[in-house]
Amino acid sequence: MNKFMEFLENMLLPIADKLNNNRYLTALRDGFMVALPLIIFGSIFVVIANFPFLDKLLGEDAYTAYQNALGPASAATLSIMGLFVIIGIGYKLTQSYGGEAIYGGVVAVAAFLILNPQELDGVTGVIPTAILGAQGMFLGIFTAFIAAELYRYFVNKNWTIKMPPGVPEAVSRSFSALIPITLTLSVFLVIRILFSFTPFDTVQNFIYTIIQEPLTALGSSLPATILAVLLCQIFWFFGLHGQIIINSVFDPIWYTLNDENLKAFQAGTELPNVITKQFIDTFLVGMGGTGMTLAVILLIFLIGKSRQVKELGKLGGPAGIFNVNEPIIFGLPIIMNPLAIFPWLLAPVVVTAVTYFAMATGIVPKPAGIIVPWTTPIGISGFLATGNSWRGAVLQIVNLLIVMAIWWPFLKIMDKNYYENEKAKK
Template identity: 80%
Template sequence: MNKFMEFLENILLPIADKLNNNRYLTALRDGFMVSLPLIIFGSIFVVIANLPFLDKVLSEETYAVYQNALAPASESTLSIMGLFVIVGIAYKLTKYYDGEAVYGGVVALASFLILIPQTLEGVAGVIPASSLGAQGLFVGIFTAFISAELYHYFANKNFTIKMPPGVPEAVSRSFSALIPISLTLSIFLIIRIIFSFTHFETVQNFIFTVIQGPLTKLGSGLGATIFAILLIQIFWFFGLHGQVIINSVFDPIWFALNDQNLQAFQSGQELPNVITKQFVDTFLVGMGGSGMTLAVIILIFLIGRSRQTRELGRLGGPSGIFNVNEPIIFGLPIIMNPLIFIPWLLAPVIVTIITYFVMSIGLVPKPAGIIVPWTTPIGLSGFLATGNSWRGAVLQIFNLLVVMGVWWPFLKILDKSYYEKEKKQVV
């Protein structure tokens, strides 16, 4: 076991360290965080607009008026989330270079708008909303990275207009950014023109064919999801924030799948995907935090005899209800603890398989694409994530019992070792 731990440590820690310190992945993660409050706002109104049984209480006409009145809340946030992510990524990356972050954000947004088609069903001057949402994320992410790098390069080469002393600082900064922004946008205009002469016609078609399509198909599969979950757990075991590392890579895929489900849910169609952002966040992470440690807290109160574990349960219980589990991870501890390595890895995999299976056969509704705040307690989060279905809440409770069953013998051994040590100290 020790040799196996050393092997994992030697292989994974250097990789995790590089990923964690990579400026692009950091900007990607922080860019999503910028958009999160807006996404949650839109999701809340999706829930309100689709309250259960409301369509049975109201007339068809009244219900349609009600939904149309609330629609702008999600259409101006969720439906165009890609725009906020693009600005956030470029802002954070430009800030990393100590540049004018605001200009880095807006030049990325303008570059993206230059690339996307501005026609819809033959009508010019119209931008399809789908290009601005999660479907356009892959193009947006690449655009944000490249535009921020180009802007930084041109600004760093002093391709700027220097204003004389006495000119207001805001005016001076605007003129200083003029040439770097103009050169950056010109390059993206040239890219758009070049692609218009290829069989792809647009950058979007190229990215979707070569990158987005294959990655989305891969990310929607059970195997890739289990692999991602295992990496999250392994990184956490060695004291690294597994979610931050892995989500930086998988979030664009999971959000795109999430958006497909949301559009289908709002239009009353069959939901296409089981694996989405909310599949992971609600039915795995949203049960006490990474590793579903709410089950561990409950077990502590049921079988814990040692003073250490019971004190830990009282300390970690309140925060665990809201999916904050650092007290358990560092207090049990989970980090570098060989006794709990097996349940720490095994329980999330079992729950992933169970959740995928029951949603695939229709026993529980698939995630509706509604972004539920990660601090939402178990039961309520499952209800909301599945489009106000009680079966989503029941599935979370069932999964919690499964995790408790996996952890039971291992926690019993750990608690017994603590209890024996405490007895010796008293004697």
């Protein structure tokens, strides 16, 4: 066991350290965080607009009018979430270099719009909203990175207009950004023109066909999801924030899949994806935090005898209800604990497989694309994430029991060791 742990530590820690400190992955993660409040706002109104049995109570016409009245809330947030993510990435990346962050954000958006079609159904001067959501996510991410870097490059070359003293600061900053922004956007305009001579016509079509579709298909598979979950658990075991590391890579894929489900849910058609952002956040993380440690807390109250474990249960219980589990991870401890590594790695993998097959076979509805805040307690989150289905809540309870069964013998051993040590010290 010690040799195995040493092997994992030597192999994974350098990789995790590089990922954790990577400027681009950090900007990507923070960019999604910028969009998160808007995404949650839109999700709340999707839930309100789709309360169960409301169509029976209001009648068909009144229910349609009710949904149409609330529709702009999600259309202006969830449906164009890619736009907010692009602003966030450009802003955060420029900020990390100490530049004028707001110009990094706006130049990223402008560059993205230049690369996209500006025509819909033969009408020019119209930007299709689909490209501002999931469909344009990958192009938006690449564009934000490149645009922010080009803007920084031109600023560092001092290709700026210097205004004389006495000019208001806001005016001076605008003129300082004029040449770098002009040069940056000119690069993207040239790229757009060049792609107009290719079979893809636009960069958006190229990225979507060559990169986004294959990656999305891969990310929606069970093996890829299990690998992501397993790596997250391994990083946490060594004291590294696995969620930050893994989500930085997989979030663009999971959010894209999430948005596809949301559109299908709103249209009343078959939901295309089992794996989505809410699959991870609600049925894995949303059960007491990473590793679903709410099950460990419940076991502590059921079988705990040692004072250390009992006090830990009291301390971690209230936080665990809202999916905050640092007291358990660091207090049990789980980090670098040989007795915890087996259930810590096995339980999320089993629950991932059970949840996937329950949804793939139709026993439980697939996630409806509704972003449920990660602090939402178990039961409520499962109900909301599956489009107000009680079966989503039941699946969470089943998953909780599975995790408890896996952890039972290992927690029993840990508690016994603590109890005997406490007795020996008396």
